[in-house]
Amino acid sequence: MSECWLFHCPECGFGERELGRKGGDHDVYCEVCLEESGVRVRLLRWYADPEAPETELPEKAEPAK
Numbered sequence: 001m002s003e004c005w006l007f008h009c010p011e012c013g014f015g016e017r018e019l020g021r022k023g024g025d026h027d028v029y030c031e032v033c034l035e036e037s038g039v040r041v042r043l044l045r046w047y048a049d050p051e052a053p054e055t056e057l058p059e060k061a062e063p064a065k
Contacts, residue, residue, distance in 0.1 A: 002024065002025075003021055003022040003023060003024045004022055004024075004047060004048060005022055005023035005027065005046065005047065005048070006022060006023070006045070006046055006048050007022075007027060007043040007044060007046075008044045009030035009032065009033060009041055009043055009044075010044055011030060011033050011039075012030060012033055012041070014030055014031070014032045014033075019031075022048055023045060027043065027045070028042060028043060028045075029042060029043065030042075030043055
């Protein structure tokens with residue numbers, strides 16, 4: 001299983017920076033929201049671009065399918 005996704009939770013702000021690694025294909029829902037409130041919030045995910053700085057969400061970040 002490869003870890004190649006950058007991700008961000010639109011509800012709580014949790015992302016790959018807080019987790020300390022890029023997300024894998026199994027990372028679909030926010031772990032923080034699920035554990036703390038039992039709510040499934042779909043993560044916004046996008047492939048990491050090795051050429052781009054990993055500082056912000058891409059302009060058109062949409063959930064991965």
